[in-house]
Amino acid sequence: MSSISFAKGHGTRNDFVLLLDPSGELELSAAHVRFLCDRRAGVGADGILRAVRAEAVPEWDGPGDQWFMDYRNADGSIAEMCGNGLRVFLRYLAEQGLVDSAERVPVATRAGARTGWFLPDGRVAVTMGRVQLGEQVEVRLGEHSWPARAVSVGNPHAVSALRSDESLSELDLQSAPIAAPAEVFPAGANFEFVVSSGPGEISMRVHERGVGETASCGTGVVAAAAAAGGSEHCRVRVRGGELEVDLSGDEAVLIGPAVIVAHGVVDWPDELG
Numbered sequence: 001m002s003s004i005s006f007a008k009g010h011g012t013r014n015d016f017v018l019l020l021d022p023s024g025e026l027e028l029s030a031a032h033v034r035f036l037c038d039r040r041a042g043v044g045a046d047g048i049l050r051a052v053r054a055e056a057v058p059e060w061d062g063p064g065d066q067w068f069m070d071y072r073n074a075d076g077s078i079a080e081m082c083g084n085g086l087r088v089f090l091r092y093l094a095e096q097g098l099v100d101s102a103e104r105v106p107v108a109t110r111a112g113a114r115t116g117w118f119l120p121d122g123r124v125a126v127t128m129g130r131v132q133l134g135e136q137v138e139v140r141l142g143e144h145s146w147p148a149r150a151v152s153v154g155n156p157h158a159v160s161a162l163r164s165d166e167s168l169s170e171l172d173l174q175s176a177p178i179a180a181p182a183e184v185f186p187a188g189a190n191f192e193f194v195v196s197s198g199p200g201e202i203s204m205r206v207h208e209r210g211v212g213e214t215a216s217c218g219t220g221v222v223a224a225a226a227a228a229g230g231s232e233h234c235r236v237r238v239r240g241g242e243l244e245v246d247l248s249g250d251e252a253v254l255i256g257p258a259v260i261v262a263h264g265v266v267d268w269p270d271e272l273g
Contacts, residue, residue, distance in 0.1 A: 011083075012241035018260075049092070155219055192204055200235060226245075
């Protein structure tokens with residue numbers, strides 16, 4: 001039986017297991033990811049963040065001296081981007097002395113290059129790329145349906161605004177919503193449900209692709225803020241806390257907390273190799 005060191009962190013209760021693998025030598029299979037994310041048999045998390053030097057990632061064609069955030073969903077699938085994960089990733093690198101917290105830090109991701117910096121109040125800000133508003137779709141959840149906006153934040157989202165007589169707390173997100181037409185999201189989507197609480201303020205619940213309902217979703221928060229429109233600065237309340245989105249520049253900026261809560265060593269089950 002082999003073992004591996006890990007850290008555990010979260011951003012507004014969207015939680016992650018972090019693995020340091022600078023040379024890209026760790027063979028991280030989908031089965032390994034599912035084991036680590038299992039909340040009863042493993043460590044427990046919404047996903048895995050593996051820190052790899054970009055030069056060790058074949059699909060990355062940018063500067064090799066940056067850190068690459070290799071993000072995996074809890075079901076073992078590979079995801080393009082994770083906003084809460086990016087902030088936690090940066091917090092971890094800073095606490096390990098691998099980046100300078102006084103500087104802006106470039107990070108390579110499957111969605112492209114991102115930049116993060118540490119704010120005086122303890123929060124972390126990260127660039128999220130250019131938000132792309134897509135076509136109108138329909139989202140179905142059980143017997144209910146809503147019009148929704150397709151939004152790309154480097155990964156796919158469908159954002160639905162609830163009607164005035166509907167409540168976020170009454171949604172049953174144990175099962176995945178369905179988008180129509182399905183071809184709009186050939187690789188699946190993240191689903192956000194929002195209600196407005198005033199100019200520049202919304203509340204949101206989310207069902208994440210490959211995970212299920214989570215307490216927060218950073219890219220989903222950005223997608224929801226962009227779909228809501230009408231404000232360059234939006235405060236978004238999720239089940240795990242509060243985040244801010246700045247849409248005033250060429251690309252969105254996500255601002256929120258990021259905390260490392262534990263370090264440890266985990267043993268791989270023999271059947272995983």
